[in-house]
Amino acid sequence: MTKNDYIKNELLRMMSFWGNVASAAGIIVTLSLSALDYVVAPERFHQFFIYRIICASIIALLLLLQVYYHKKNLLFQYSIFTLVTVAVSIMVSAMVISFGGHQSIYYAGFFIIFIYSLGFVPFFSLMRTVIFALLIYSIFFVPVLLFDNITNVRLFINNNVFLLATAVTAVLWRHYNDKLMQRNLSLEYDLSQEKEQLKMYSTQLEDLVAQRTKELAVSEQKYRGLFDNASDGVAVYDGNGIVVNVNRKFCELHGFPVEAIIGTNIRVLDADKNDAEKQARIRRLLDGESMIYEGKHYRKDGETILLEISAKGLDVDGSVYIQAFHRDISDKKRLQEQLFQSQKMESIGMLAGGLAHDFNNILSAIVGHLELLADNDRLDGDARRHLNVIESSARRAGQMIAKLLKFARKGSFDFQPVDLNSVVRDTSELMSKTLSHRNVEARIELDHTIPHLMGDTNQIEQVVMNLMVNAADAMPDGGTVTVATAAKMFGREAAQIHPLLAPGSYVILSITDSGTGISAAIKDKIFDPFFTTKEKGKGTGLGLAMVYGIVKDHKGAVTVASQVGKWTRFQVYIPSAPGWQPVQAEFPANLPPVTGMVLIVEDEADTLKFVSDTVQSFGYAVISEGDAVRALKIFKERSEEIALVISDIFMPAIDGRDLIKNFKTIKPSVKVIAMSGYQIEDFVRQDVALDDFLRKPFDGIDLIRKVNKLVRPKSLLS
Numbered sequence: 001m002t003k004n005d006y007i008k009n010e011l012l013r014m015m016s017f018w019g020n021v022a023s024a025a026g027i028i029v030t031l032s033l034s035a036l037d038y039v040v041a042p043e044r045f046h047q048f049f050i051y052r053i054i055c056a057s058i059i060a061l062l063l064l065l066q067v068y069y070h071k072k073n074l075l076f077q078y079s080i081f082t083l084v085t086v087a088v089s090i091m092v093s094a095m096v097i098s099f100g101g102h103q104s105i106y107y108a109g110f111f112i113i114f115i116y117s118l119g120f121v122p123f124f125s126l127m128r129t130v131i132f133a134l135l136i137y138s139i140f141f142v143p144v145l146l147f148d149n150i151t152n153v154r155l156f157i158n159n160n161v162f163l164l165a166t167a168v169t170a171v172l173w174r175h176y177n178d179k180l181m182q183r184n185l186s187l188e189y190d191l192s193q194e195k196e197q198l199k200m201y202s203t204q205l206e207d208l209v210a211q212r213t214k215e216l217a218v219s220e221q222k223y224r225g226l227f228d229n230a231s232d233g234v235a236v237y238d239g240n241g242i243v244v245n246v247n248r249k250f251c252e253l254h255g256f257p258v259e260a261i262i263g264t265n266i267r268v269l270d271a272d273k274n275d276a277e278k279q280a281r282i283r284r285l286l287d288g289e290s291m292i293y294e295g296k297h298y299r300k301d302g303e304t305i306l307l308e309i310s311a312k313g314l315d316v317d318g319s320v321y322i323q324a325f326h327r328d329i330s331d332k333k334r335l336q337e338q339l340f341q342s343q344k345m346e347s348i349g350m351l352a353g354g355l356a357h358d359f360n361n362i363l364s365a366i367v368g369h370l371e372l373l374a375d376n377d378r379l380d381g382d383a384r385r386h387l388n389v390i391e392s393s394a395r396r397a398g399q400m401i402a403k404l405l406k407f408a409r410k411g412s413f414d415f416q417p418v419d420l421n422s423v424v425r426d427t428s429e430l431m432s433k434t435l436s437h438r439n440v441e442a443r444i445e446l447d448h449t450i451p452h453l454m455g456d457t458n459q460i461e462q463v464v465m466n467l468m469v470n471a472a473d474a475m476p477d478g479g480t481v482t483v484a485t486a487a488k489m490f491g492r493e494a495a496q497i498h499p500l501l502a503p504g505s506y507v508i509l510s511i512t513d514s515g516t517g518i519s520a521a522i523k524d525k526i527f528d529p530f531f532t533t534k535e536k537g538k539g540t541g542l543g544l545a546m547v548y549g550i551v552k553d554h555k556g557a558v559t560v561a562s563q564v565g566k567w568t569r570f571q572v573y574i575p576s577a578p579g580w581q582p583v584q585a586e587f588p589a590n591l592p593p594v595t596g597m598v599l600i601v602e603d604e605a606d607t608l609k610f611v612s613d614t615v616q617s618f619g620y621a622v623i624s625e626g627d628a629v630r631a632l633k634i635f636k637e638r639s640e641e642i643a644l645v646i647s648d649i650f651m652p653a654i655d656g657r658d659l660i661k662n663f664k665t666i667k668p669s670v671k672v673i674a675m676s677g678y679q680i681e682d683f684v685r686q687d688v689a690l691d692d693f694l695r696k697p698f699d700g701i702d703l704i705r706k707v708n709k710l711v712r713p714k715s716l717l718s
Contacts, residue, residue, distance in 0.1 A: 006189040007124075007182065008074065014122050014181075015077040016066065022120045023063040023084050027056045029112065030088065041099050048095055055091035059084050082132070085117045089139040096140065101148035102156040110140050111166050118170035124178045126171075133167040233307075233326035236314075239286050241265045244321065253307075253328055255300030266324075271296040271304045285313045285322050294329070306330045331496060361677055363697035365606030366394045394697070417452035417577045418460055420485050420507050427464040428483060435468070439478030442468070450487040453507040454577035459550045466547050467511040467570050474515030474568060484510040487576060498557035501573060506556070509572040517564040526560065547572075596643025597621040598711065601631040601659065602675070603651045607696075611646060611675075614700040615707060628654040632662055639667045644711045646694075649676040660688045671710040 001009075030052050037048040066080045092109035099106055113136055123129045140163065150156050227234060233250030237243045246261050254261070254269060261269075270278065272295055285291060290312040296304050311324035370387055373379070379387070428442055435442050453460070464483070471481040486508040494501040518526060527548040547570075551558045556574035598620045602608035605626060612624040623642070625631040628651050635642060645663050649656035660672050672688070677696040685693075692706045 003186060003189045006192075007185045010185050010188075011122060011124055012074050012077060015074060015081070018120045018122065019066055019077055019081045019084075020063060022081070022116050023059050023066065025116060025120075026084060026088055027059050027063070029116075030056045030059070030091070033109075040105065044095075044099055047098065051091045051094055055087050058087040062087070078128075081117075081121055082135070085113065085132070085136060086139065088113055089136050093139050093143050097143055097147050102144050102150050102159065103152050107140060107159050107163065110136060110163055114163075114166050114170045118167075118174045122178055122181055123174060124182060126175045126178075129171050129174045129178070133171050137163060137167055230325075233328075234323065235261075235266065235326065236321050236323050237266045238319070238321055239282065241267050241282065250326060253299075253305060253326060254297060269297045271298050282322070285311055286320050288313055297326070306333055361604040361607050361696060363394055364677075365604065365610050366390075367697045367699055369606070369610055370394065415454055415456060418455045418457050420450065420453055420460065420509060420574075421446045421448065423457065423460050424464055424483055424485060424509070427461055427468065431465065431468055435472055435481070438472050438475070440472045440475055441478075441480045443480060443482040445482060445484040447484075447486045450485055450507050451505070451576040453554075453574045455554045455574060456550075459554070460574075463547050463550050463572060464509065464511075466544065467509075467572075470544060470570075471511055471513035471515065471568070474513050474517075476516075479514040481514075482510075482512045484512075486510070497573065498559060500552075501557045502555075505576040506573045507576050509574075510569060512567060512569040514567055517566055517568050518560065518562040519564050523560065523562070527558075596711065597623060597638070597641045598644045598646065598707070599623045599625070599631065599635060599642045601625050601628055601645065601647040601651070601656075603628070603648060607648075610700075611703065614703055615646070618704055618707070620707065620711065628652075628656075628659050632659060635663055636666060639670070642667070642670060644671045644673065644707065646673045646675065646707075649674055649678075657687045660690070664689060673706055673710070 034045075034049050034052055037052075038045050041048065062080050062084050066077065069076060089110070092106060092113065095106040095109070096104040114133070117136060118129065118133060123132065141160065144150070144156070227245075228248050230247055230249055233253045234247040235243055235250050236245040243262050243264055243266055246258055248258075251258050251261065267275075267278065272278065281291065281293070290310075292308065292310045295307050295309050297307055299305055306329055308327045308329045309324050310327075311322055313320050313322050370390060373387060424444060424446065428444055432442065468481060468483065475481070487506065488508060489505050490497070490501070491503050494503045527544050548558055551572055551574065554574045556572060558570060558572050560568065560570050562568040598615055600608060600611050600615065600622060602611060602624075603626055608624055608626055612622050616622045623634060623638075625634060628647075631647075632654070635645070645660070647656050647659055647663075651659075656674065656676075660674065663670055663672060671691045673692045673694060674690050675694045675696060675698075691710055694703065694706065
């Protein structure tokens with residue numbers, strides 16, 4: 001709505017209101033002045049009363065029209081009001097003419113008409129006001145001029161002057177009020193517009209506040225949801241360490257309810273003892289540095305939990321708080337330690353395998369030359385006794401090397417379905433006397449529903465025996481060793497038991513003793529080769545190392561748990577073998593007799609001399625070569641003469657497998673015997689076609705038996 005429309009509407013409203021007031025007042029005044037007629041002009045009372053009744057009736061009729069049609073336009077309102085004014089003016093003019101003419105005192109009624117008509121009703125136009133005033137004055141002046149004989153000119157002039165003065169005053173007063181009213185209406189309009197604008201701004205502000213409040217509530221809800229449902233424990237504490245807020249996961253990690261944690265100092269939960277380091281860490285965080293570190297906290301049950309803590313200082317309204325995320329890494333650390341242990345054992349196994357290979361080469365030369373020396377008839381009895389001692393020691397050394405090779409997973413296993421319960425019963429029966437002499441009671445708890453496992457029976461027996469011996473050694477004053485079997489199917493949780501354990505079905509061997517236990521200081525070393533807590537000369541320290549190597553080679557895992565002074569439990573996990581069928585290797589029989597020379601290739605000079613002397617002592621023609629490159633050259637030149645090659649596998653310059661492939665390429669019919677300090681026969685056969693294999697150390701009888709099987713000299717055929 002424009003300002004002019006607003007003023008026009010207000011003018012219509014005011015005109016309607018004040019017109020009604022003036023009309024109603026006109027009726028009252030018109031009728032009430034009848035009393036004055038009775039006093040002033042009693043002889044005209046009835047006549048004037050009729051005038052007044054007619055005038056009041058006309059005003060009442062016009063008032064009804066005005067009220068009924070109050071929504072009409074402004075012209076209608078002015079017309080009604082003009083008719084009311086004219087009706088009253090005619091009534092007063094009739095009284096003036098009827099009672100005294102130009103000298104009648106009733107001309108004063110026009111003063112009242114001027115007051116009511118121009119004093120109450122707004123016109124908002126000077127011209128309109130003047131015309132209205134002249135209309136009223138003419139209704140007095142014209143009838144007097146037409147129907148009255150003016151005899152008292154001075155009185156007539158005097159009355160007209162008073163009337164005109166009153167009219168002019170009323171017109172000016174009306175004009176002033178109209179201007180004032182118009183200005184007020186204009187101000188009201190401006191104020192109403194400002195009010196509407198303010199109302200609109202207020203509504204917009206309320207909407208904005210409501211929207212911001214809703215967004216804040218949503219943000220708070222999101223924050224609270226993220227905070228409470230975080231997968232890590234979250235704690236917020238001030239610069240003094242006082243906890244101000246924690247989430248649900250933090251409470252779960254520590255086992256305390258939220259009300260027990262908030263308000264306490266974070267140091268109460270910290271199990272680390274270095275207070276100076278903690279204080280320095282808090283200072284760095286308060287200075288704005290973000291940190292990731294590992295810590296140990298107490299739980300409600302008294303146990304400790306290992307945590308990875310990511311913390312940073314936050315400035316909140318001028319105060320610095322520390323927000324710390326706590327992640328439980330106990331399982332991660334345990335898996336890391338197991339993985340490190342596996343990697344360490346792998347490295348030690350590789351080292352042990354390399355050492356065993358070199359020792360086997362040395363032992364092969366020692367044992368071989370002892371055999372050659374034993375054939376010397378010039379040795380007396382003492383010399384032969386010394387030779388027997390040397391040979392016995394060498395063979396015991398060979399057995400130790402064999403154990404190292406087992407640990408290093410270089411041994412050859414005959415995998416078959418194995419009944420673990422039978423192995424446990426047989427081994428326990430075998431060791432019953434040994435355990436009873438040590439005052440150790442063996443308890444057997446077998447699960448008769450377990451499946452067979454896939455393994456080498458001899459090696460599984462070795463695992464059971466070594467663990468039982470280890471348990472007996474841990475109980476110097478006697479005790480109880482419990483051997484139990486079980487089976488279980490593992491899913492993803494297999495990695496929680498051991499990082500190298502794959503999901504699947506496993507047979508479980510548990511051996512528990514009531515002995516001295518294993519301290520944390522040596523727990524990571526018990527599977528190391530040659531590590532032992534026994535007195536010097538009481539043990540080699542290879543028992544548990546062999547257990548670890550055998551189990552690892554069976555694609556299983558071994559774990560240990562212990563409480564010092566109370567008990568120790570070893571658990572061995574080996575995959576089960578339901579429905580496994582062995583595959584029998586097929587070797588050709590009835591080899592055709594072959595004669596010819598024997599080429600011997602060995603980089604160890606002592607071993608080369610032993611093999612050459614032994615083969616040559618049985619009447620074979622021998623070519624000995626310590627260099628694989630020269631041996632290949634010789635074979636190319638004399639391949640027609642060479643019927644058999646005896647070659648080491650691990651040699652410098654050319655690998656034995658590659659050398660054998662070259663021999664077979666040049667002469668496919670040549671027979672080959674491979675030698676190695678490792679038990680890798682099956683591994684080598686995957687690459688080349690071997691005719692036989694010798695594992696170092698070997699004696700002359702084994703060597704000649706294999707040679708005779710492949711090469712038949714003419715002296716034996718005659």
